[in-house]
Amino acid sequence: MNTKYIDLIDQTYDFPQNEFSLDGSQLNFHDVNLMDLVEKYGAPLKFTYLPKISENIQRSKTWFKTAMEKHNYKGKYNYSYCTKSSHFKHVLEKALENDIHIETSSAFDIDIVERLKKDGKITNDTFVLCNGFKRAQYVTNIARLINNGHLNCLPIIDNYDEVELLSEEIQGDFNIGIRIASEEEPKFEFYTSRLGIGYKNIVPFYEEQIKTNERVNLKMLHFFINTGIKDNAYYWNELLKCLKVYVKLKKICPSLDSLNIGGGFPIKNSLTFDYDYEYMVDEIINQIGLACAEAEVPVPHIFTEFGSFTVGESGGAIYEVLHQKQQNDREKWNMINSSFITTLPDTWAINKRFIMLAVNRWHDEYERVLLGGLTCDSDDYYNSEQNLNAIYLPKFKKEKPLYIGFFHTGAYQETIGGFGGLQHCLIPTPKHILIDRDADGEIISTVFAEQQTSEHLLSILGYKPLEVDSSEEAEVPIHQLSKF
Known part of the structure; x- marks a missing residue:
C-alpha cells in the first residue's frame, strides 16, 4: 500500500x-x-532565488522574437517590469541586467528610478512608463525626471486633467501614452475599470486636448486586462476592441507608434499548472498584425508590463x-x-x-x-x-x-x-x-534582513527601549555573503 x-x-x-x-x-x-x-x-x-528573474525575462523575449519572425512583424518588442510587484533593490537590479524597461505607479517610484540612474542601472535609453492616477507629487516627480533629460519617460494618461497638469511642470516637448479603461469580466461588481479613459472617449480626447497641444506627442496606447492574458473569449474580445481604437487613432495621429498590452502573464501556482505561453504570444502578434494590415496602418512596437511573471516564481x-x-x-x-x-x-x-x-x-x-x-x-x-x-x-x-x-x-x-x-x-x-x-x-546565499526584533517593533509603536547591558553581544550584521 x-x-x-x-x-x-x-x-x-x-x-x-x-x-x-x-x-x-x-x-x-x-x-x-x-x-x-x-x-x-x-x-x-x-x-x-534571483536567477529565476532573468530566466523568465529571457523566456518572454524569446517567445516574442519567435512570433515576430514567424509573422514578419516589423515592430520591436520591449519588456517592462512593473515595480509594484516588488520594489526591492535586489529585484530591480537583477531584472535590469536583462536590458528591460520599467513601469511605475506612484510618486516614490520616481525616486527609485533616480537612484538606479545614479548607480548606472538605468540610462536615458530606458523607457519609464508612468501609470496610475497622478497626484501632485507624482506629477512633480515625473516632470523632474523629464526636465533632467530622461525623455523616454512616458506618462500614461489616466484621466482628462493630467495633460494640463503635466504641461504646467514639464519644460519643452514631451511624450505621453493613453490608458484604455477596459471593460471588466461579467462576474465583476462593476462594468468598466476605474483606470484610464473609455474606448469611445479616447479619439475625442486626443482631438480636443492632445492634437491641439504642440508640446505633447502621443506615442503609446495602453491596454490592460485585470484578469490577465488568458485564452478566453473575454480577453480576445477586449484585445480586438483595443486594436480598433489603435488603428482609428493611428490614422489621425502619426506620432502614435506603440501598443502596450499590459501585464498579466500567469505564474505557476500548482504542480498541475498548464499554460501555453508560446501560443498566446504567437496569437497576440498575429491578431495585431491582421488588424493593422486590414486597416492599412503600420504595426506598433509592442510593450508588455510583467510584474508577477518577472518576480513571482x-x-x-x-x-x-x-x-x-x-x-x-x-x-x-x-x-x-x-x-x-x-x-x-x-x-x-x-x-x-x-x-x-x-x-x-x-x-x-x-x-x-x-x-x-x-x-x-x-x-x-x-x-x-x-x-x-x-x-x-x-x-x-x-x-x-x-x-x-x-x-x-x-x-x-x-x-x-x-x-x-x-x-x-x-x-x-x-x-x-x-x-x-x-x-x-x-550557489551563494545572502542575508538580506534578519528577523524583526521586539525592540524594532516597539520603537515603531513609540515605546522607549529598556536599558541595554553593554556586555551583551552585538547584533549580527546583515548582508553577510556565504556559500553552502
Missing part, C-alpha cells in the same frame, strides 16, 4: 519538475537544498510545524511558527493558492491536516492545496521536525504584508535570504 508522502505526490502529479526535485527525503528548489537553508539560517524564513517561504492540535474527530491542525496573514497575505485577502510542499521527510507516511498560523485571528489559516480539497503532509511527530515550503510567492507579499513595519499580533517579519549563483554556477 502506498502510504508515503512521496507516493502521494508521484500519483497526483508529474514529479520531479523543472524547479522541484528530491535529494533523498529532502526537497530541492532549482537545485538548492532547502534543508541546507533551514540548517544554516533557521525557520521561518523567506528567500528569493523567484520567491518562497519555509515554516516549521510547531505542534499538532486534534480539535475534533476529523480535523488536525498543524500550527506553523509564523502567520499566513502577515507573511503570505494573499492567502488570506484573496484566497490565493501557492505551491505548497513538504521540505523534508518525503519517505514518511502522510496524513490529512489543516494549517494554522500563530495569530489569534480565526482567519489565519491555510486549508487546501490547489487541485486537492485538503492538505496532506508527512505525519506530525514531535521527535522528527517537519518543515513546509510555499513557493512562487515573490510578488506583492512583502509590500502587502508591510515589510519592515508592524505585523498583526506583532508577529515578526521572518529572516529574508537572497540566493544567487556566481560565475561558476555555485
Whole structure:
C-alpha cells in the first residue's frame, strides 16, 4: 500500500519538475537544498532565488522574437517590469541586467528610478512608463525626471486633467501614452475599470486636448486586462476592441507608434499548472498584425508590463510545524511558527493558492491536516492545496521536525504584508535570504534582513527601549555573503 508522502505526490502529479526535485527525503528548489537553508539560517524564513528573474525575462523575449519572425512583424518588442510587484533593490537590479524597461505607479517610484540612474542601472535609453492616477507629487516627480533629460519617460494618461497638469511642470516637448479603461469580466461588481479613459472617449480626447497641444506627442496606447492574458473569449474580445481604437487613432495621429498590452502573464501556482505561453504570444502578434494590415496602418512596437511573471516564481517561504492540535474527530491542525496573514497575505485577502510542499521527510507516511498560523485571528489559516480539497503532509511527530515550503510567492507579499513595519499580533517579519549563483554556477546565499526584533517593533509603536547591558553581544550584521 502506498502510504508515503512521496507516493502521494508521484500519483497526483508529474514529479520531479523543472524547479522541484528530491535529494533523498529532502526537497530541492532549482537545485538548492532547502534543508541546507533551514540548517544554516533557521525557520521561518523567506528567500528569493534571483536567477529565476532573468530566466523568465529571457523566456518572454524569446517567445516574442519567435512570433515576430514567424509573422514578419516589423515592430520591436520591449519588456517592462512593473515595480509594484516588488520594489526591492535586489529585484530591480537583477531584472535590469536583462536590458528591460520599467513601469511605475506612484510618486516614490520616481525616486527609485533616480537612484538606479545614479548607480548606472538605468540610462536615458530606458523607457519609464508612468501609470496610475497622478497626484501632485507624482506629477512633480515625473516632470523632474523629464526636465533632467530622461525623455523616454512616458506618462500614461489616466484621466482628462493630467495633460494640463503635466504641461504646467514639464519644460519643452514631451511624450505621453493613453490608458484604455477596459471593460471588466461579467462576474465583476462593476462594468468598466476605474483606470484610464473609455474606448469611445479616447479619439475625442486626443482631438480636443492632445492634437491641439504642440508640446505633447502621443506615442503609446495602453491596454490592460485585470484578469490577465488568458485564452478566453473575454480577453480576445477586449484585445480586438483595443486594436480598433489603435488603428482609428493611428490614422489621425502619426506620432502614435506603440501598443502596450499590459501585464498579466500567469505564474505557476500548482504542480498541475498548464499554460501555453508560446501560443498566446504567437496569437497576440498575429491578431495585431491582421488588424493593422486590414486597416492599412503600420504595426506598433509592442510593450508588455510583467510584474508577477518577472518576480513571482523567484520567491518562497519555509515554516516549521510547531505542534499538532486534534480539535475534533476529523480535523488536525498543524500550527506553523509564523502567520499566513502577515507573511503570505494573499492567502488570506484573496484566497490565493501557492505551491505548497513538504521540505523534508518525503519517505514518511502522510496524513490529512489543516494549517494554522500563530495569530489569534480565526482567519489565519491555510486549508487546501490547489487541485486537492485538503492538505496532506508527512505525519506530525514531535521527535522528527517537519518543515513546509510555499513557493512562487515573490510578488506583492512583502509590500502587502508591510515589510519592515508592524505585523498583526506583532508577529515578526521572518529572516529574508537572497540566493544567487556566481560565475561558476555555485550557489551563494545572502542575508538580506534578519528577523524583526521586539525592540524594532516597539520603537515603531513609540515605546522607549529598556536599558541595554553593554556586555551583551552585538547584533549580527546583515548582508553577510556565504556559500553552502
